Amino acid sequence: MDLEAVRTFVAAAEAGRFQEAAAELAVTQQAVSKRVATLERDLGVRLFTRTPRGAELTIDGQAFLPHARELLRVAERAVASVRPGGRPLRVDVIASRGATSGLMRGFHQAHPEIELDVVMLFDIEQAVAAIRSGVIDASFRAVAMPGRPLPEDVESVRVLDEPLQLLTGPAHALAGARSVTMAQLVGHRIWMPGIVPGTEWGAYYDDLVAEFGLTIEATGPNFGSDVLIDTVADTPALATFMSERTRLVWPADHGLRRIPVTDPTPVYPHSLLWRRDNPHPALATLRAYLAATAAGHEAAGTWVPDWTIRR
Numbered sequence: 001m002d003l004e005a006v007r008t009f010v011a012a013a014e015a016g017r018f019q020e021a022a023a024e025l026a027v028t029q030q031a032v033s034k035r036v037a038t039l040e041r042d043l044g045v046r047l048f049t050r051t052p053r054g055a056e057l058t059i060d061g062q063a064f065l066p067h068a069r070e071l072l073r074v075a076e077r078a079v080a081s082v083r084p085g086g087r088p089l090r091v092d093v094i095a096s097r098g099a100t101s102g103l104m105r106g107f108h109q110a111h112p113e114i115e116l117d118v119v120m121l122f123d124i125e126q127a128v129a130a131i132r133s134g135v136i137d138a139s140f141r142a143v144a145m146p147g148r149p150l151p152e153d154v155e156s157v158r159v160l161d162e163p164l165q166l167l168t169g170p171a172h173a174l175a176g177a178r179s180v181t182m183a184q185l186v187g188h189r190i191w192m193p194g195i196v197p198g199t200e201w202g203a204y205y206d207d208l209v210a211e212f213g214l215t216i217e218a219t220g221p222n223f224g225s226d227v228l229i230d231t232v233a234d235t236p237a238l239a240t241f242m243s244e245r246t247r248l249v250w251p252a253d254h255g256l257r258r259i260p261v262t263d264p265t266p267v268y269p270h271s272l273l274w275r276r277d278n279p280h281p282a283l284a285t286l287r288a289y290l291a292a293t294a295a296g297h298e299a300a301g302t303w304v305p306d307w308t309i310r311r
Contacts (some may be wrong), residue, residue: 001042002038002042003071003072003075004035005036005039005042006039006072007072008031008032008035008036009035009036009047009061009064010065010069011024011032012032012036012048012055013048013057013068016053018033018054018055045064046058046061047060048061087115087280088115089114089116089137089138089280089282089283090116090117090135090136090137090138091116091119091137091138091140091286092119092120092130092136092138092139093118093119093120093140094120094139094140094141095120097246097247098245099160099162099243099245099270100270101118101247102245103140103159103160104116104118106289107289110289111282111285111289114285121136122199123196123198123199124143125148127139127141128154128273131154131273131274131275132153132154134278137282138278138283140159140160140271142201142204143200143271143273150273153275153277154273154274154275154276155274156272156273156274157271157272157290157291158269158270158271158297159270159271159272159291159294160270160290160294161267161269161270161297161299161302162243162267162269162270163243163260163261163265163302164243164261164265164266165241165242165258165259166185166190166240166258166261167229167232167239167240167242167258167259168239168257168259169232169233169235169236169238169239169254169255169257170233170255170256172236172237172239172257174188174259175257175259178260179259179260179261180259180262182214182261182264182266182303183212183263185214185261186213186215187215188215188239189215189217189239190214190215190216190241191217191228191231191238191239191240192216192240193221193228194222194228195216195218196218203305204305207305207307208303211303225246228240229250229254230254232256233250233254233255243268244258244260265301265303266303266304267299267302268304269308272286272287
């Protein structure tokens with residue numbers, strides 16, 4: 001069905017005269033007559049009766065009018081849903097309790113006028129595909145994966161280096177330390193059941209193990225952070241890595257310790273990814289916010305994998 005014909009029909013029905021509808025639509029009266037005639041042929045009914053006073057709706061025209069108005073409203077909503085700035089900015093943060101989620105909360109506080117749609121996608125391949133197809137506008141990732149460069153139409157910029165800390169229970173051998181070096185961690189069991197082979201965080205921890213000779217165990221099902229900290233609190237032989245920016249709440253009687261890691265401090269590198277030609281105006285606002293709030297990268301005494309994009 002021709003929406004311009006439907007729009008012309010509604011204008012004529014509301015004006016009561018084809019001449020006034022033509023003036024409102026900035027077309028000729030002949031164009032209005034042709035559009036209405038085309039719509040009548042498509043529907044197989046007469047919509048207007050000509051009278052000395054103008055054009056009056058037939059019974060079929062009266063029945064069709066509310067549906068025609070709804071068709072125009074639906075069409076306008078459809079256009080608005082893809083108009084730049086007319087839909088929420090859709091951003092992947094990977095996990096709700098991590099540092100990138102905190103970045104987006106800060107952005108929302110700074111720009112409450114921008115509507116956001118925050119999602120959590122699993123791996124980088126899925127995120128890049130969603131960026132390229134327009135399903136999401138941006139994603140926070142550690143890039144680039146070894147042997148998997150980003151497509152040419154996807155841009156990235158480094159926005160956050162996230163220092164890792166050691167999380168232990170009160171009975172762990174390192175629980176009383178003010179800080180621990182990477183060398184002191186050798187021989188201790190670090191339990192991280194959330195590591196999944198083939199992900200960028202899997203590649204990160206593989207390189208961390210290879211570089212410093214650590215023992216990182218990813219055995220057992222991943223029941224989430226609550227079960228992880230319960231187990232670490234109750235098991236003196238286990239510790240885990242936790243970002244200093246990870247937001248967690250645990251019972252006071254757990255007695256957990258968050259201990260800075262030094263010489264060097266392993267940092268997890270987060271970059272913002274987006275499609276080069278994405279026109280959403282809020283994306284530029286997000287990038288400017290991250291550029292203004294991001295701390296410097298490659299600080300002295302820190303470590304990232306060799307494959308990390310440096311800018």
